[in-house]
Each structure stands twice: as C-alpha cells, then as structure tokens.
Amino acid sequence: MGRTLASVTQQVQLEEERLQRYRRALPHDDQALFDQLFAFARKRIAATAMAADPLPMQTLLLSMLIGLFHLLAQMHARLERLEKAAPPANEPRPVLPARLDP
Amino acid sequence: MNPDLSCLRGWILDLYPSPEGMVLWLIDETGQAHRMVEPFPMALYVGGASRALAALEHTLGARYPRLRLARARRYDLFLDREIEVLEATAPNPIAYRALFRELDQEHPHLAFYNVDLNPALVYGLERGVFPLAYCTAQAAEGRLRSLVAEDSPWSLDYALPPLRMLSLRLGGDLRDPGHGYRGVLEIGTPHTTYRCRWENPRVLLTTLRAAMYAIDPDILLTAWGDSFILPEIFRLSEREGIPLPWNRDPAIPPARKRGRSYFSYGQIVYRAPSISLFGRLHIDRQTAFLSDEYGLDGMYELARITGQPLQQVARTSTGTGISAMQVATAYREGWLIPYRKREPESFKTALELIRSDKGGLTFQPEPGLYEDVLELDFASLYPSLMVKFNLSPETVKKKCPRCRPQLVPEIGYPVCRCKTGLVPLTLEPVVARRLALKRLAKGLIEQASGGLIDQASGGISEARSREPDDEQEVAARPDERKRELYRRRQLALKWLLVTCFGYLGYKNARFGRIEAHEATTAYGREMLLRAKEIAEARGYTFLHGLTDSLWVHKRGATQAEHQALADAISQACGVLIGLEGVYRWVAFLPSRVRAELSVANRYFGLLESGEMKLRGIEVRRHDTILWVRQAQQAMLAILAEAHSAREYRLRLEDVFALARTLLARLRSGKVPAAQLLITNRLSRKPGDYRSRQAVALAARELEARGVALAPGESIEYILTAGGGARPFQAWSVEDRYDVARYEELFVRMLETLAVPAGLGRKEILERLTGIGQPELFGREAAKGPMVALVGAGRGVPLPSLPACDDPILDNPQLGPAPRLLRPEEPGSPRNPAGAGNDSCPCRGTRGVPLRDCSPRSNRILGLLSRLEPPFAQERE
Numbered sequence: 001m002g003r004t005l006a007s008v009t010q011q012v013q014l015e016e017e018r019l020q021r022y023r024r025a026l027p028h029d030d031q032a033l034f035d036q037l038f039a040f041a042r043k044r045i046a047a048t049a050m051a052a053d054p055l056p057m058q059t060l061l062l063s064m065l066i067g068l069f070h071l072l073a074q075m076h077a078r079l080e081r082l083e084k085a086a087p088p089a090n091e092p093r094p095v096l097p098a099r100l101d102p
Numbered sequence: 103m104n105p106d107l108s109c110l111r112g113w114i115l116d117l118y119p120s121p122e123g124m125v126l127w128l129i130d131e132t133g134q135a136h137r138m139v140e141p142f143p144m145a146l147y148v149g150g151a152s153r154a155l156a157a158l159e160h161t162l163g164a165r166y167p168r169l170r171l172a173r174a175r176r177y178d179l180f181l182d183r184e185i186e187v188l189e190a191t192a193p194n195p196i197a198y199r200a201l202f203r204e205l206d207q208e209h210p211h212l213a214f215y216n217v218d219l220n221p222a223l224v225y226g227l228e229r230g231v232f233p234l235a236y237c238t239a240q241a242a243e244g245r246l247r248s249l250v251a252e253d254s255p256w257s258l259d260y261a262l263p264p265l266r267m268l269s270l271r272l273g274g275d276l277r278d279p280g281h282g283y284r285g286v287l288e289i290g291t292p293h294t295t296y297r298c299r300w301e302n303p304r305v306l307l308t309t310l311r312a313a314m315y316a317i318d319p320d321i322l323l324t325a326w327g328d329s330f331i332l333p334e335i336f337r338l339s340e341r342e343g344i345p346l347p348w349n350r351d352p353a354i355p356p357a358r359k360r361g362r363s364y365f366s367y368g369q370i371v372y373r374a375p376s377i378s379l380f381g382r383l384h385i386d387r388q389t390a391f392l393s394d395e396y397g398l399d400g401m402y403e404l405a406r407i408t409g410q411p412l413q414q415v416a417r418t419s420t421g422t423g424i425s426a427m428q429v430a431t432a433y434r435e436g437w438l439i440p441y442r443k444r445e446p447e448s449f450k451t452a453l454e455l456i457r458s459d460k461g462g463l464t465f466q467p468e469p470g471l472y473e474d475v476l477e478l479d480f481a482s483l484y485p486s487l488m489v490k491f492n493l494s495p496e497t498v499k500k501k502c503p504r505c506r507p508q509l510v511p512e513i514g515y516p517v518c519r520c521k522t523g524l525v526p527l528t529l530e531p532v533v534a535r536r537l538a539l540k541r542l543a544k545g546l547i548e549q550a551s552g553g554l555i556d557q558a559s560g561g562i563s564e565a566r567s568r569e570p571d572d573e574q575e576v577a578a579r580p581d582e583r584k585r586e587l588y589r590r591r592q593l594a595l596k597w598l599l600v601t602c603f604g605y606l607g608y609k610n611a612r613f614g615r616i617e618a619h620e621a622t623t624a625y626g627r628e629m630l631l632r633a634k635e636i637a638e639a640r641g642y643t644f645l646h647g648l649t650d651s652l653w654v655h656k657r658g659a660t661q662a663e664h665q666a667l668a669d670a671i672s673q674a675c676g677v678l679i680g681l682e683g684v685y686r687w688v689a690f691l692p693s694r695v696r697a698e699l700s701v702a703n704r705y706f707g708l709l710e711s712g713e714m715k716l717r718g719i720e721v722r723r724h725d726t727i728l729w730v731r732q733a734q735q736a737m738l739a740i741l742a743e744a745h746s747a748r749e750y751r752l753r754l755e756d757v758f759a760l761a762r763t764l765l766a767r768l769r770s771g772k773v774p775a776a777q778l779l780i781t782n783r784l785s786r787k788p789g790d791y792r793s794r795q796a797v798a799l800a801a802r803e804l805e806a807r808g809v810a811l812a813p814g815e816s817i818e819y820i821l822t823a824g825g826g827a828r829p830f831q832a833w834s835v836e837d838r839y840d841v842a843r844y845e846e847l848f849v850r851m852l853e854t855l856a857v858p859a860g861l862g863r864k865e866i867l868e869r870l871t872g873i874g875q876p877e878l879f880g881r882e883a884a885k886g887p888m889v890a891l892v893g894a895g896r897g898v899p900l901p902s903l904p905a906c907d908d909p910i911l912d913n914p915q916l917g918p919a920p921r922l923l924r925p926e927e928p929g930s931p932r933n934p935a936g937a938g939n940d941s942c943p944c945r946g947t948r949g950v951p952l953r954d955c956s957p958r959s960n961r962i963l964g965l966l967s968r969l970e971p972p973f974a975q976e977r978e
Binding site for chain 2: 004005007008039042043044045046049050052053054
C-alpha cells in the first residue's frame with residue numbers, strides 16, 4: 001500500500017514461497033520442521049527489518065539458528081532440572097556455553 | 103440584523119467569500135447573529151522566466167484593469183532563496199479564484215504560488231482571527247470597519263458562543279435512507295421533538311419552517327442530512343411552494359456538492375454529497391470525519407486551531423486540517439505556497455532504498471496470556487520527533503552550506519539544523535497543546551489560570567513549565583464534564599498529529615516529501631530500540647514492541663521503578679514516554695493462519711486501574727456484526743472481574759455459559775435482524791460483480807428495487823438461509839437468517855477470548871455443546887452485564903455518541919451510530935410492546951452487579967483445574 005518495496009513480512013513470505021519446490025521434495029516429517037524454521041524466522045521479524053539485508057535469506061537463516069539455539073537452551077535447562085531430581089550415574093554432561101545456563 | 107451597528111462583541115460563526123469581499127457572521131453574547139461584509143482583495147503569485155512574466159503582466163493589465171499587478175521577490179522554501187514573481191491582486195476572493203482558473207488553463211507552463219488558498223483561512227491570518235474566536239467588531243450599515251480578536255487559538259480554556267441548535271433526523275432505523283427504509287422526520291428543538299410523516303409534506307414543511315423561524319438555529323445538526331434529508335426537503339419545498347429559511351444570508355442558495363467515488367490506497371471510497379449553508383452551519387454527523395470519536399467539542403477545537411470554518415472541518419479529514427495549518431505557517435512567514443507538490447523523490451541506490459523504505463518497528467510477541475505487564479507509550483512519537491529533530495520536507499537531505507547537519511540514524515540522511523522547518527514550526531504548538539490537554543483531562547494539572555496563551559511559543563513554555571511536579575498542582579481538579587471536554591479536544595488534536603505524519607509521505611501533499619517521512623520512521627525505530635535496551639538493562643523482560651509502545655515485565659517491580667524506567671527512557675530519547683499502565687493480565691493473540699505466531703496489534707488486557715484496553719478484536723472492529731460485538735462486550739465484562747490469569751480461566755466458564763445461552767437464542771431464530779447486519783463496502787457497481795458473494799447479491803437486490811449505488815458506498819445485509827444474502831431494507835418477517843454462518847462468526851469471536859487461556863477450537867466447540875449446567879448458567883447469564891463496561895474508561899469497547907451535544911441523536915447503549923428498530927421490530931413505534939425482544943441476555947438488565955453473576959459448580963471448577971494450556975505464558 002503506497003510502498004516501493006515489499007515489507008519485511010512480505011519478504012519472508014516470498015522467500016518461503018520461493019522454497020516451496022524444495023519443501024515439496026522433503027520427506028513429510030521434514031516439511032513440518034521446515035515450517036517450524038520459518039516460524040522461528042517470523043518471530044524475529046523486527047530484527048530482520050533492522051538488518052535490511054538485500055539478501056534477506058541470510059538474516060532469516062540467522063533467525064532460524066537463534067530459534068534453534070533458544071530451543072536447545074530450553075532443553076538444556078529442562079535436562080538440568082531433571083538431573084537434579086534424579087542424578088544420572090556418572091554420565092558425561094553435555095557442554096554448552098555458560099550463557100545458556102539459566 | 104442591525105444595520106446601524108457600531109460596536110459589537112461576540113464569536114465568529116461563519117466566514118465565506120462573496121463578490122463584495124468576505125462575509126462574516128458574528129454571534130453576540132445574547133446569541134443574536136450579525137452579518138458584516140468587508141472588502142478583501144487576495145493576491146496570487148506567478149513564477150517563471152522574466153520575459154514570460156513581463157508578457158503575462160502586459161496581457162493581464164490590458165484585460166483586467168481592476169487587477170493590481172506588481173513584480174516582487176518572495177522566498178521559495180524548496181529553493182531556499184528569494185525568487186522573482188509577478189504578484190496579481192484580485193479585488194475579491196471570487197475574482198481571485200476565477201483569475202487562477204484562467205491562468206492555469208492559459209499558462210500551464212508557469213509556476214503558480216498562493217493560488218488555491220481558502221479565503222476564510224487567509225482572511226483569518228490577515229486579521230488575526232479564526233473561526234469561533236471571540237472578537238470586538240465595529241461596523242456601520244453591515245460594513246465591517248474593524249475587527250480585533252480578544253481570544254487566542256492556543257488558549258486552553260475558551261468560551262464558546264451560545265449556539266442554538268435544531269436537529270433533523272429520521273425516526274426508526276438510522277440506516278442509509280438512500281437505500282430504502284425511511285422513518286418519520288424528527289425535528290428536534292431544545293424544548294421538544296416534532297415527528298412528521300413524509301406522506302404529508304405540507305405539514306412537514308410548515309412545521310419545519312415554523313421551527314426554523316422560532317429558533318433561528320446557528321447549527322443544523324443532522325444525520326443523513328447531506329445525502330437524504332436536506333435534498334428531499336428541498337425537493338418537497340419546491341414542489342409544494344413552501345420556501346424554507348435555510349440560509350441566514352438571503353443572497354445565496356445553499357451550496358451543494360455531488361457525491362463521488364474515488365480510488366485511494368487500493369480501495370474504492372465513496373464521498374457522500376454535501377450541503378453547506380451560509381450564515382448558519384449544517385453539520386451531518388453521519389458524514390462528519392470521526393464525529394463519534396471527538397464530537398462537536400473536537401470539531402470546535404479543530405476549527406479554532408486549523409483556521410478552517412466549522413462546516414469544512416465537519417466535512418473534511420484532519421489531513422486537510424494539518425495541510426491548512428502548514429499553509430498558514432508558510433503564509434505567516436511570507437513564504438511562497440506552491441500550488442502542487444513539486445519535490446520528486448530523490449535518487450537513491452538500491453541499498454539506500456532497502457534501508458530507508460521501512461515503517462515503524464513491529465515485534466512479534468509470543469502469543470498467550472501474561473500477568474503483571476507494564477505498557478509504556480511514547481507521547482505523540484512521530485510529531486515529537488519531527489519537532490525535536492527538525493524533520494521537514496525542506497530540511498531533510500538538504501545540502502546546507504551554513505551548518506553541520508545532523509545525520510538520521512540507520513539511514514544517514516543529513517538534516518539541516520540552522521533554520522526551523524515548516525513542519526516543526528507548525529507542529530510544535532500542537533504537540534505542546536495536546537500534552538497540556540491530556541494532562542488536564544487526566545486531572546493532573548489544574549486549569550490554565552488566566553486562560554489565554556497569547557503566542558504559540560508562550561503556549562509551549564506554559565505547557566512545559568507545568569510538566570514536572572504534577573501532584574502539587576492537583577489542588578483544583580476540573581470536574582468530570584470539563585475533563586471530558588479536554589479529552590475530546592486532545593483526541594481531535596491527536597488525529598491532526600496522526601495525519602500530519604502520513605501527509606509527510608503522501609504523494610500529493612503540498613508540503614510532503616518521502617525522505618522526511620523516512621527520516622521520521624528511522625528516528626522512531628531508533629527510539630523504540632533505545633527504550634527496549636534501557637528496559638532490559640534495568641532487569642525488565644521485553645515482551646512486545648509496536649512502533650511507539652512497548653510491553654515489559656519485571657517480577658515484583660514497584661510503581662517507583664516503573665516511573666524511573668519511563669524517566670530514563672524519556673531522557674535518553676528526548677521524547678516523553680508515559681506509563682500507560684500495568685496489566686493484571688494481557689492476551690497477545692495468535693494469528694488465525696499460523697497459531698504459533700501472533701498478530702502484533704491484536705491484544706486485550708485488564709489494567710490495574712480497572713480499565714480494559716482492547717485492540718484489533720471483534721468488539722473494536724467496524725465489520726463485526728452488532729450481535730457478536732454485544733456478545734463479546736458482555737463476555738469481556740465477565741472477564742473484567744478476573745484479577746489474574748488463573749481467575750481468567752475460571753471466569754471463562756461463565757463466558758461459555760453465556761455463549762451457550764446466546765447460541766440457543768440464535769438457533770431459535772429470535773435474534774432481531776437489525777443485530778445481524780453485515781456492513782460491507784461495494785468495490786464496484788452492483789452489475790459488475792461476477793461472483794455470487796453476499797455483498798453482490800444484496801447490492802443487486804437493492805439495485806433491482808431502484809436504489810442507485812456507487813462504488814465505495816456501504817450497504818448492510820443479512821445472510822439468509824440457503825447461502826444467500828438480503829439487504830436489510832428488503833428484509834421481511836418471513837425471511838430466515840443463516841444460523842450456521844452466524845454461528846461461525848460467533849465462534850470465531852469466542853476463540854479470541856478462549857485461545858489465550860489455552861483452549862483450541864475443538865475444546866471450545868466441546869464446551870459449547872453441553873459440558874456444565876446450561877439451565878444454571880442460562881439463568882445467570884440472562885442477567886446480562888451488557889452495560890457494565892460502558893463508562894469504564896479508555897478501553898470501553900462500544901464508543902457512544904457524545905452525550906452533551908445532541909440529546910436526540912445520542913443513544914449510548916448502542917454502537918457508533920444510534921441504531922433504532924425497524925417498524926415491524928419489537929420496541930419500534932409500530933410495535934411498542936416489544937414483543938419478541940424480551941429475553942435476549944445481551945440486551946441486559948441494568949444495575950446487576952457483575953460479582954453476583956457467576957456461581958460455579960464444583961464440577962466446572964474441577965474441569966478447569968485440569969486445563970493444560972499449550973502456550974500460556976503467565977508468570978506465577
């Protein structure tokens with residue numbers, strides 16, 4: 001509406017549409033993961049707008065990575081809680097950067 | 103009218119051009135109207151090559167001996183220097199308009215300045231007066247000799263003339279009478295209301311004539327006056343030979359403008375026809391811009407501030423108002439006012455374009471229900487940024503040899519700082535005034551003592567000097583009526599400021615320039631990010647940000663901490679940010695297409711003050727049917743009793759109980775048709791629709807009944823059983839509405855309230871089909887807290903028409919426009935007993951305290967405790 005360029009939301013949409021053939025060839029389970037990755041990207045759309053990258057896919061991939069890392073951090077925290085409740089018998093702990101420790 | 107008038111004090115009611123000059127109508131303190139005329143020459147300027155100007159001067163001099171012609175040098179804002187122009191002064195405003203029309207046709211290659219100015223505005227600027235200003239006038243035999251304003255448009259408290267009003271409206275439905283059903287004509291005087299039948303035109307005309315002579319109204323307040331009532335009465339008056347005193351000025355007939363459809367921002371818009379009067383004012387509240395938002399009080403404020411006559415304010419958008427103010431600033435400064443926009447977009451690299459072509463920053467909150475959330479809002483963010491950073495079409499991206507320009511963050515445009523730009527010059531007093539009015543409306547400061555703020559700059563310093571130490575100034579709080587007045591005035595200014603930003607980027611705005619627009623949004627993004635960073639540094643969790651507002655959370659934070667955060671942000675940004683409030687709970691809603699994502703501007707929540715804030719949900723949307731809106735309002739009233747996310751879930755069970763009762767009523771076919779109307783705008787002519795969509799079916803039926811419809815016009819229809827649709831005007835008692843389609847609309851509304859608590863569509867449908875004790879809830883729900891939210895404050899879902907302006911048109915119980923019943927419907931004059939309309943719970947019984955309406959069975963409580971919300975985010 002009165003804009004010269006596609007908005008960042010439209011750009012994400014375009015990138016997703018561009019990859020629809022790729023998605024189609026993925027196994028069904030992977031398709032759901034593909035959609036989840038784009039959901040990670042959409043949740044960080046304000047950051048993508050600020051980046052103003054001429055190739056938005058770069059920023060989208062970064063957002064997807066952060067989304068994945070976020071999920072990893074949540075799982076790590078949960079694992080810690082579970083381990084505290086029932087400590088494992090001398091199993092090595094997964095090593096994560098200190099920042100991720102809640 | 104007094105021909106031997108010598109000295110008079112009063113208010114300017116109307117100002118318009120005539121061949122004699124400007125006609126001014128003054129209302130004195132007794133309410134008497136006086137007409138005065140003053141000769142008023144108006145000048146326009148022509149720019150171009152010196153030889154072309156010389157030739158034009160010669161031609162015009164020979165053709166029009168009364169035209170005053172001279173060469174002059176005037177400042178061109180965009181060239182930033184004086185240029186040589188030909189000044190042509192016409193003897194009166196009518197000749198001024200005619201002269202420009204001729205020049206534009208004969209010399210399209212020349213540059214024109216000051217050619218399409220509003221004579222009333224220019225007259226006001228020349229004489230230092232404005233519409234509704236209190237003045238002292240000296241006149242003899244109707245000729246104005248002197249005019250001195252004893253009033254300032256910037257005065258926070260001002261007296262208004264003792265205006266006499268006459269209202270004209272149609273009885274029955276207040277629906278577009280051009281599309282069919284028309285009730286009796288109700289003529290409302292201050293003492294009584296006369297109801298006249300159209301079938302008896304002589305009685306109607308003589309009654310109206312008598313009322314007009316008896317009251318001699320200053321304002322004729324109508325609903326559908328422009329498009330139906332006045333044209334219809336004109337026709338009857340001519341046919342029956344009974345003239346009516348429409349204008350006080352007998353020399354001129356009322357001015358009529360035809361309706362038209364036009365294309366704007368990807369939409370077809372229909373502008374209704376208009377009828378303006380002379381010497382008295384016709385205001386059609388049906389067509390007036392945002393009249394249900396700020397009412398007549400807001401219109402008076404806009405007329406005074408923008409310098410446009412009241413009848414124009416009532417018929418144009420606030421964008422026209424801000425344009426008029428910019429023209430006034432340029433006129434006052436003696437700058438040339440270009441006829442059309444001449445500043446094309448400057449060249450940019452692709453990368454520059456990608457960086458700069460962005461709007462406000464919009465975050466994506468995690469959908470769900472949150473507790474203890476603080477909302478902070480920047481006060482008039484964009485206008486404040488334009489003022490603070492001197493963002494104006496002529497200052498942004500300008501190579502200024504005199505100063506070291508400041509660079510806009512993110513996009514790097516240079517902004518000249520050595521001269522205040524036209525837009526900041528115009529906006530600064532408005533921003534300060536709105537802030538002062540907002541504080542007055544909240545009772546934070548006492549009324550401006552002495553009242554007058556003489557100069558715009560004085561107004562700012564006064565308003566600013568009052569900002570700190572609010573509490574000390576609370577001593578004399580204005581009463582409720584006064585606060586409401588201030589609230590409406592500040593709302594009107596809010597819309598001026600909102601459109602002002604849009605006009606910076608508008609392709610046809612005289613003083614618009616896309617780079618100034620881009621610079622404003624870039625600063626806006628910067629400020630929101632700064633606010634986020636400051637909040638996070640102070641231990642707050644950032645939940646959501648939307649252009650000029652942010653939502654944050656910090657466990658156990660005190661009010662003092664919140665205030666300290668707001669102060670820190672205000673200081674770092676140089677723009678005031680206010681505490682909107684702390685939410686007991688707030689729901690950020692998921693997208694209907696992708697449930698894991700939210701929609702940034704769809705949320706609702708309960709503030710600690712007890713007010714509800716609702717954005718983007720059904721009750722706030724104009725395209726929601728009245729029945730669904732009322733149902734949601736009743737449900738929100740139930741949820742307003744919940745003080746935590748846990749209580750929200752508990753209360754939701756009462757909501758479902760009410761929903762079951764309402765659905766049962768829908769299925770029984772007893773919901774009045776007037777509550778099921780869908781309003782839709784025609785995107786084309788009825789005959790041009792190819793599909794069988796509902797709006798097309800209804801439009802075709804209306805057309806078949808002889809109603810002329812233009813693209814952009816709105817029509818109202820009901821979805822009928824069997825997949826069809828009928829216009830409301832054609833609806834008959836035998837018709838049946840489509841239960842399934844209305845059920846779907848209802849369930850979608852219910853989803854808005856239930857999904858944040860973790861219920862999916864499946865669970866919602868399960869609850870609707872019978873878990874619980876319907877008869878218990880049915881009885882309780884029938885008490886219906888329909889009116890509970892009305893008056894609850896800013897978050898009130900159904901806006902009502904202003905109560906003080908017009909007792910006849912007001913009906914605070916129903917939506918934005920008073921909606922009355924059709925003749926055959928219960929409660930209407932033909933069916934006064936109200937048969938068939940007695941038990942709708944959402945109509946409500948007044949005065950039932952909400953707390954009493956929700957006893958819950960242990961079984962329901964047990965069910966609730968087992969709820970496992972999939973994405974509830976509230977903090978324990």
